[in-house]
Amino acid sequence: MLELAAKVHDESRQGEAYAPFAGDPTVYRKKFYIESYGCQMNFSDSEIVASILNGEGFGATRNLEEADLVFLNTCSIREKAEQTVRKRLTDFRKMKENKPGMLIGVLGCMAERLKAKFLEEEKLVDMVVGPDAYRSLPGLIEEAETGQKAVNVLLSRDETYADISPVRLDSNGVTAFVSIMRGCNNMCSFCVVPFTRGRERSRDAHSIVHEAADLFNRGFKEVTLLGQNVDSYYWVDEATQQQGETARAVTFAELLEKVALISPDLRVRFSTSHPKDITEEVLLTMAKYENICKYIHLPIQSGNTRVLQLMNRTYTREWYLAKVDQIKRIMPDCGISSDIIAGFCTETEEEHRETISAMEHSRYDMSYMFFYSERPGTLAARRYKDDVPEDVKKRRLQEIVEVQNRLSLESNQRDIGRSFKVLIEGESKRSNDDWMGRNSQNKVIVFPKGAAEHKKGDYVWVKVNSCTQATLLGEMVTA
Structure with missing residues (x-):
């Protein structure tokens, strides 16, 4: 587990490797099964897919054996995630030998990155559907049912799925994800997301507030606002412009407040923040409302300025640590977690030690920790040599994990008696x-x-x- 050494397992949904959808399929003509891998955005997207399929007469099932359609919503962020998906697809293909009518589809980031390779070279799947093409699923299914291979991986500058009400089929009935934006404009050199999810676009603020209010009215008590970089949320209300007024823009801080005002009994979380974009206005809004949770996921990736520049993170070590200090000054009780990469291209031992000292300064409650895994097509793969030996990466990661384990325990020990x-x-x-x-x-x-x-x-x-x-x-x- 060194490559994917993340936070110590807890009892929340985030600890799961994947989540199959559940539901009552008895009223539907066919049944589908989805496994979701990777980030929370993938889980949220699977709920959108479920809504689209429900509208076409397909019902969800937990039982893989009875599924007519099998989908893997995939992640490309790490090599091991892709290996896991390939193995799972091989298992599905063997099942299909005994059930010829079953269709297998790949959704999400791997679909976008590998495109037709799944169909032509490996012959593992019948459909390949990218993150912006879920509305085309009904047509793609019809095409695949004729024996044709179906693919749509076109990226969109506009798609947000704002008008689709997600089906919360695998929910605990208490917490839910609400997607507020799609894509990413930050070209971090190690990351495939801009290439698999496209450019950043923010969803209509009115539809976000409506979805969150509807969830609360249905008994949900917590929403998590999702985006690759929620702090850069920026939506312009063109309706005001059409009425002769100056176009009204909604920032993330204003969106947070709008959702918090739905009810003091509705908790609001968000993920993920980019350190360069989280503003003082956001922090002050969090401090103002008791029901906005005092928790920020603030990825550092590296504690060394030179490595951060190679990563194209657009901030320095000193700037990041000052942001952590600002958060704790405004909200002394705010929890902070992070993402950390060990062994990025050309990283030295001294630079690795700076990452550990940055962890000590920030006193993270939890971190997601990985050793660097070169992803084809990224800026780092094109520009830099992956020259840190794997055994060194693993050793550095283990040291980071050990520090985080201690910090997590110390953080929890400070809460005893509270x-x-x-x-x-x-x-x-x-x-x-x-x-x-x-x-x-x-x-x-x-x-x-x-x-x-x-x-x-x-x-x-x-x-x-x-x-x-x-x-x-x-x-x-x-x-």
């Missing part, structure tokens, strides 16, 4: 006698149900009595 408002998300995986929820800082807290009558979606106060490296352990108390 009480937090916790949103109950469900029963603990380890015991039906315990509830599991998260506090504002995104930390998982497990506590006994006790005699009190509570249910999923309730807010309770929990005092932390002990902890592990990944989880806080406590008991319910009076607010």
